Amino acid sequence: MFTRNAIPALAALCALFTGSLAADQPEPDRFRMPVRLKARTFTPRRGSGPEVGQYLRRIRQERAHVLLQFEEVPTLADREVLKREKLELLDPIPERAFFASMPPRPELPQRLLNLPAKLRWIGIIETGDKLAPSLKGGVPAHARRPDASAEVIVLFFGDVLMVEQQRILRSVGATLLTRIVPLNGWRVIVKETAIARLLASDPVKWVEEIPQPLEDDNDGIRSATGVNADAVQPPALFNLTGGGVILAQWEDTHASTGHNDFSARITIADPPIPTFERSTVHNESVTANLQYDNGEGVYVDMDDSSTVSANDVRLTAVGAFAAGSTVAAADADVATALVAFAGNERFADTVTADFMYTAGEAVYADVDSSFNVSIGDVRRTPVGAFAAGSVVAAADADIGVVLRTFNFNPHYHATHVAGTLIGAGTQSAANGGTANQWKGVAPGATLRSYSGNPTAAGIPAGTDEYGDAATAGAAISSNSWGTTHCHQIFPPSTCYDIGTQYYDAVISGRRSDGTLSGLARQLLVFGSSGNRGYPERHSESVAVNAQYDNGEGIYRDFDDNGVVSAGDQRKTPVGAFAANSFVAAADADAGTALVNFNMNELHDDTVSLNFSGNLTFDNGEGIYIDADSSRTVSTGDTRITPVGAFAAGSIVAAADLDVGRNIRRFNLWGNVRVPNSAKDTVEVANVSSDAAALQVSSSRGPTDDGRIKPDIAAPGCQNGGDGGIKSTFPANLYAVICGTSMSTPAAAASTALIEEWYRTACLPAGGSPSTLRGLLLHAAEDLTNIPAVGTTYAGPDFAFGFGRARVKEAVELVPHHRQGSAAAVGDTDITVTIGAVNGFKVTLVWDDPPFTANAAPSPATGILQNDLDLVLIAPDGTKYTPWETNGANPFAVASRTITPAAALIPASARDRRNTVEQVVVDNAAAGTWTIRVTASTLTLPPQNYTIVTEALPVQSGPCASAPAGDVWLMDTPADTGAVPSSGDQWEGPDPWNRQTADGMTAH
Secondary structure, rough: OOOHHHHOOOOOOOOOOOOOOOOOOOOOHHHOOOOOEOOOOOOOEOOHHHHHHHHHHHHHOOOOOEEEOOOOOHHHHHHHHHOOOOEEEEEOOOOOOOEEEEEEOOOOOHHHHHOOOOOEEOOOHHHHEEEEEHHHHOOHHHEOOOEEEEEEEEEEEEOHHHHHHHHHHOOOOOOEEEEEEOOOOEEEEEEHHHHHHOOOOOOOEEEEOOOOOEOOOOEEEEEOOOOOOOOOOOOOOOOOOOOOOEEEEEOOOOOOOOOOOHHHHEEOOOOOOOOHOOOOOOOOOOOOOOOOOOOOOEEEEEEOOOOOOOOEEOOOOOOOOOOOOOOOOOOOOOOOOOEEOOOOOEOOOOOOOOOOOOOOOOOEEEOOOEOOOOOEEEEEOOOOOOOOOOOOOOOOOOOOOOOEEOOOOOOHHHHHHHHHHOOOOOOOHHOOOOOOOOOOOOOOOEEEEEEEEOOOOOOOOOOHHHHHHHHHOOOOEEEEEEEEEHOOOOOOOOOOOOHHHHHHHHHHEEOOOOOOOOOOOEEEEEEEOOOOOOEEEEEEOEEEEOOOOOOOEEEEEEOOOOOOOOOOOOOOOOOEEEOOOOOOOOOOOOOEEEEEEEOOEEEOOOHHHHHHHHOOOOOOOOOOOOOOOEOOOOOOEEOOEEEEEEEEOOOOOOOOOHHHHHEEEEOOOOOOEEEOOOOOEEEEEEEEOOOOOEOOOOOOOOOOOOOOOOOOEEEEEEEOOOOOEEEOOOOOEEEEEHEEEEEEEEHHHHHHHHHHHHHHHHHHOOOOHHHHHHHHHHHHOOOOOOOOOOOOOOOOEOEEEOOOOOOOOOOOOOEEEEEEEOOOOOEEEEEEEEEEEEEEEEEEOOOOOOOOEEEEOEOOOOOEEEEEEEEEEEOOOOOOOOOOOOOOOOOOOOOOEOOOOOOOOHHOOOOOOOOEEEEEEEEEEEEEEEEEEEEEEEEEOEEEEEEEEEOOOOOOOOOOOOOOEEEEEEEOOOOOOOOOOOOOOOOOOEEEEEEEEOOOEEO
16 A cells, blocks of 8 residues: 555654754753654754755755744744745744745755744755645545546645646646636546555645545434414515525435526535436326336436426436437427326346446335335336336245435435525425415525535536636625534544535635735635534442543433433443444433533444444444543543543553543533634534524534534524425425434525625725624524533634524624734724723624644644734723633533733733634723734734724714614524523524514515
């Protein structure tokens, strides 16, 4: 295998000698900082060794790429000094290090070190520094391709032109699939053995396998109706519909183009629609009996019309039309009615094993629903010597043949999400509702529908999909899917992967070297937090000591009530009850109190590596105290349970067989979706539309580097009624689904309404991502869902983020924000004068460029490239700093630090992880306050930012006027718009309302 043999050989070829030239005098300790790469962490000695000159002599291109470290983060002036010597700084690496590009002149390093630019060390980049840790043990199964090939993403340094990138890729025999513009890279298929040659190529920065397959984020679909029981409000003179705003949607399939709720406002942005995305149906030309009869034509219903229409595809011959032909408008079979295959009708995938029906494949009635040809099944078509209509007998030759289900509405999820985004509700009355009852949040917006992961797919010309969306003018994207979850990923990898980097580039408009992303505009990305929230807890049957003891029962607490209840699942044997059994109401353990696992109590995955399921503990897996928080079994860890020959309570020694084994947290915290957990995204949790509680399925943060995720909560389920959100379904129908897939488009489309008003009140081009994000998060209704804390006002947390979406406040805040930019380290002050108020709140948001793919997080600043800090200074000089959350202990309530005027703000009060900071001052005194934004670290200046607070006076130019109406998201059917609302959040058919002069509400 390439990764086991070629990498060490290449590492030896290009080994980095860190024992470079000693300084002439002792170096201060503050200058000696480690360089943190995913592949290695090392502290170089000052200077440059002979290996750098040797490497430069081998380079045949005009530029060579090296690794530098500075005494301090270079200022803009320092960078200009280096530019004059033809050295260009590229991607930052913690601590104070950079990738850089320079002419390959062997004498140049020493000259650069002598410049007054604080440069302390120059070294070369090892081949292993360019390879994702997940590839070092072999190509993962999902990225393997035929002929010992792999599908990977190759990133190039920012100064490498596209024509040179193409030359390098083709020189190793790579097949170029998609250009990934925001990351300056490509998705390619390449021989595994050729990856080593890519790594040895100087212009190549990073190689990583494609992300895991896309997974939708919904819990299930039900047929019940009636989620919206109130009457639809009449139209109003003032109207926020999302008009003029373009949304973009990514899913594993395209949304239906045939649903009348939005058919005129949806564009398939990456055509054509593959046939596997649509239903396989048949006509009833033999018998009208709602079952398939031999000889009836089989079609793919491309427009969901349930009739033969232009662009439908015939899968069997129909009259003179051949199998595989596309229907034209004038064809004889146009307008023929089509029906779905019966629920037990399946086919033998024997002609082309592709899970799709192909002409000539046998059709059966799978009477026993075994998904195999079995005794008693009925052949709908002839099979060999067996006639159509014959019943399968025990000795028949086709016994045991695997049967597949006909495609039926595989795009239901994408269609449902599209309806929540932009549906007009026009088919509500025809489906048993009232007029326009089930319309979406932004029924005046338009939608561009894309299929697939944007870093692992592309439109036919190979163009980057977000590049296409940006060129088309999309401002917001909605993503009810993910590839993995934070707690699935083991060190040294993190849940900040190639997809999260991509999102941060799209949002910030910059690459990880600070250059422009190459997109026509920035987009704000919304993503679902996932549905992996169901907690794992344990009893205290051995000892009541708030820790797990060997032999205590472990449960999946499906109702999240902290008590063994009907429907919970036992993950270990409990008395006479087997592992994986479900609790019944009368069981002996029902009512037993459950407690949370501590954050340092982790389990291995030796029984079942649950990458495709719910990622749960399995009976028999070892449980440890992770003493060093490494998430691997290490010397000094404690085995809580027996592990092989090692007893419960034993301490891990260096030579023990389980050393190095990956261990993960029990399910509760840290399971948010990737790539939606990027720094600058809005990751959305799922709150019930009729209750003030997080849905138990909603995934929680933090990320593995301690950031606050999710960011906000929106309605995605319902505790009463039909349990979910009713929205569009193929064939002009509606259906109910529950999950973060539903809350995400609710939040994204809500922001489209804010964007619509921003374009009206401020600038026609709309708000920047940081501005829209700041308005949305500042206006959120604060809640908490930390177990044993309750629902008191407690600041942001890792369940709700900053709270539930409330757009009335966001719209009213539009005139009360400011945008700024930091080009150098230092303070920027704004003063505001306020009266005495309880709850003076200020929010700072910035769109940070993506973290460098090769780099490991910094203990000081995590994965931030630019770190800004927010402080409020009272009239008497008292300093108030932002909410502080504890990623190492998600159970802890957010705290705040108040620093006397004469004292220094403690380092612990500074947020060094998040791109959103919020200060709330209780009982703020009247007088003049200072809002201070401090640029603490700027590795990629300048950094733009947005400040939001009601205390900022209305601007004199754009955004000067207040909203033309009182707009709010209804919390209950009787909500009058009073603030704060005392009711539960409720998602009705018209969540957007205003109060008219006569006090009536209207949409």
